[in-house]
Amino acid sequence: MAETRRIRLTVNGRPVEAEVEPRRHLGDFLRQTLGLTGTHLGCEHGVCGACTVIVDGVPARSCLMLAVQADGAQVTSVEGLAKPDGTLHPIQAAFHAHHGLQCGFCTPGMLTTLAAFLAEQPDAGETDIREAISGNICRCTGYENIVDAALAAGKAMRGGS
């Protein structure tokens, strides 16, 4: 039953067209079909958040979406957060400055979640930020530096120094 579907979508600003098996989830589509291995699979049952990408502006678990469901969508993965000229997204720069990552495995999901969240709520405080990343598990950092990075990025995104 290797039926496939043709899908057309935009990934990190670029149009993409591919034939996919319906059972392939969006995370595997990005990783295997497109070779964008920045998005990671930590659990494949929708809890750890490492697979988070931005779909039509909102953060979603790519392991819980079938690739065929992304037909016509705009998807941004961690590889698409920085500008084409390489300028880092404020959240990426903040993670670096505040030591918000150690092994880096959960990091792509953290970055996409926070990029989407802070775009909507750049002035979010610590409690709201912790709630925003409650769907992202990190085993290395204890979360504190991630929160600090998010606070700093929010400030930068608001236009503060």
Place this chain on the structure above:
Amino acid sequence: MKPAPFAYHDPRTLDDLLGLAGRLENAKLLAGGQSLVSMLNMRFVIPDHVIDLNRVAGLSGIADTGNAIEIGAMTRQRALERDPVIAAKAPVMQEALRHVGHLQTRSRGTIGGSLCHLDPSAELCAVARLYDATLHVAGARGKRDIAMADWSLGFMTPALEPDEVLTGITLPVWREPHGHAFVELARRHGDFAIAGVGCLVALDGKDTIARAAISIVGIATAPVRLTEAETALTGQPANAATFKAAAVHATKLDCLADAHVSAAYRARLAGVLTERALAIAAARAQGAAHG
């Protein structure tokens, strides 16, 4: 953990959807996917067909009809969280939604999916029960309405025929000034509620309870309305002793036991949370009454 193979269908109209639902054997309906795709990945379910609801026209939306709010089954939880009509007329739903999964799951999760999945801990089911919502269902043989009270046939089993689809839900709102509360105990933020209580309280001019609704989730296979307590509360002064007495009804409920939590603890929690929810709702009602 990859799903077993299946055939995929993405109908565009309700008629096409119903045609597929009526025709295909061993099919699963895909709404938000936050429960189903997880189960597909883990091979807990192995359907031959997956029927995707996401491109069917006309299944989502939020409309204020005066006495009620009409919500399409495919309305995303994220949309409900941000909707001004819900904020104004059923704020308890937004308070409950804060406990529903996480940011990412609410992006895709739908109210219809939650109602049809009927997890014993589902907060949206508690809210639907709190309002005595009416669920609208469509099938090959036509449309029908089912009261939320009659929706659950048992553990995670809604009263849907195999060829039927939930299309929407009507939430009759409380027109009088009232207070609301949703409290739950979960191990961590966003976890399934071990127990949760949704509550609406209206007061008369003298701070006596004119009307109360209490919906408890997590303790049985479907949300439970604490009707005995609701009756007993009417006419009582809105104070701590009253709430405590009402909460006793909750502790007498027959609760679920599973490998992780005992029935006795759930019953105890139901009592504690009912008391707390009533206090918050009553305080908010006082705020609403006095402007």
Place this chain on the structure above:
Amino acid sequence: MSVRYFGGAVPRLEDPELITGRGRYLDDIRLPAMAEAAFVRSVHAHARIGSIDTAAAKALPGVIAVLTAQDLGVAGKPTPQFAPAPLILQNRTQHVLASDAVHFVGEPIVIVVADTRAIAEDAAALVEIDYDLLPVAADLASALDADAPRAHEGAPDNRLATVRAKFGDADAVFARAPHVFRERILQHRGGCHAMEGRGVIGMEDALSGQLMIWSATQAPYMVRRMFAMFMGWDESRVRVAAPQVGGGFGPKAVVYAEEFAVPLAAMHVGRPVKWTEDRREHFLSTTQQRDQIWDMEVAADKDGRMLAVRGRCLHDNGAYAPYGLILAVSTLGPFPGPYALEALDITLEALFSNKVPTTPVRGAGRPNAAFVLERLADSVARNLKLDRGEVRRRSYVRAEQMPYATGMKGRDGNPIVYDSGDYRACLDTALKNYGEDFRSRQAKARSEGRHLGMGIASYVEDTGLPPFEGVSVKVEANGKVQLVTGAAGQGQGHRTAFAQIVADILSVPIESISYVSADTGRFPLGIGTIGSRVGVLAGSSAHLAATRVREKAIKVAAEMLEASEADLTLEDGRVKVAGTDKSVALKDIAARLDGMAGMPMPKGNEPGLSATAYHEARSTTFANGSNVCEVEVDVATGAVKIIRYVVAHDCGKLINPLIVDGQIRGGVVHGIGNALYEHMRFDEAAQPITTNYGEYLLPIATEMPRIEVTHLETLSPNNPIGVKGAGEGGTIPATACVISAIEDALAPFGVTVNEYPLSPERIIELIDQATRS
């Protein structure tokens, strides 16, 4: 030499790749013609294997091979013992693929190789296995009973080993002690749950004939050693490399059946084969830690000074001992902790069960020992109505007693000697930073019906486990510096830390230092990243290697500049003659030493501006710390909120405070997870019942406190950079600290807590039990 980087909060060199999604983890590696594998794993905890029917699986389109132990030629051949030890009574190690019998749910039996992982899983579902069920050893408390089910059929009993830690005359001390208290302490199973699971790629290199293995391992050199040993090959025939690894925490240092099966399958099918562990497999087949039952006694004098500890621990080692007795020994080794005990006598019975094996997980038995010691210290305080901090102060080893021989002996038979540390100062620092007003706040809260509690816990940690972790440093002719090490990282910031050390010594910018690690083909010898050792050992090796390079550069520069070495300085990558503008760049010295046909080397110098160093640790160096935390317990629901968490930590000099603080915070949160959430549960048939993240709870951001960290620096005298290990110091006391706080909060009810994790329901149960009795 100016110190610009060492000790500085330098943002990590690792980050730019990782924050842009360009990290290369095992599952990211794609090779031409690579196939993917899935395993058929046992669904029973103990059974004989009858028939294995692979016909339907093989027939599925896209399947390349379906292989049993017989097919791979490994039936009946157990994998080698990683850590042989004379105390081992029954040396049981896992087979590459089970063929006669299975001993835990999740044990691999068949490997399926296919075009994609999805097809491999489809085929795996079609394999039919006939099992003959056997009695299951699932209960630790009764595992030593004469009629207990044997975890291995035909075994005389369930004993792996009996390990004893003893010094002084415990019986005599207990006999004369004015106070003796008993406690039964339970420590439940938990997993490591690195966010990246395990993974292996095997590939036969057609050109060199070498077998290439990539593995998400903490110990590539051990994988090589064990694989070569198993196959009877020269080690040079196998090359093992760890790519970017997404967290390790201990279990990735074990060498697993899959690390044999996948490369063997690759050789069998003649194509590269990749297997990535999914989360369910992690729950079933990656090693875990604990299930321990401790029956303990503590003897104290009339002032509450702890005199001696004795007792017995039943320790669930799981179905096999792939890691020898390391966990058992690591559990007893930390005694007596910071306490100046006169005597100790603890027997640990390491027992087999039909569950996945237990091996060190972050802290490696030390959190277990710390938990026991801290509960006993609290017991003394509680029973004698003394302040818990005061009991510690009276019982601790004092700074002036350093170096202090504890009475224990190490694995090498030598006495354990704490080299440095001021435990009282550390505790006092933590308490001072926490503040003096807790008891009055607690009293006020109690009068309002709220229950606050304060917990304290301390520990001593042996770090920098011998023998070595080497580093080579080479200056290239283009001025860049190549740092190559056998050390394997899983996020600890090794690259940055070592570059900081080398950059200072060679006076070059940190960005000019490239880094290669964890590859047996690039660096000859290594051990593994365990026991908070790499910062100490490889850091010291980096220091030594860079120093030798510096000395060589100056020696050669002296000849090139016709100056005396005493007049030379190294600044900004150039060797300069003081007081003149004569200088030569390091890169030019390097070019000179790289050699040119016809030109002799400068006399007395070996080629290459490079050096390799293996700092050798002859013994461990001891870090220590004290934690204080505050919780609020909702006694109506049992919910616990952590309000504040304070750490005072002494790991000697800090190479990079950002990195050390990060390790501590992450470790503390791991310990909080163990205290409140993580419970790996099995039923009476040893079936795992928590096998996903809905059932097994990890700590998430919403419930975690900010963690306030203060550093004390007592330099280690045992290595040239004065550092001590830091990777596990956060975790070791954290569980004990939180439990201590919960007990303090529930003191009005007379609750004693000697277990974890504590669910809200369990807390209600404890309150009900205590109020009833």
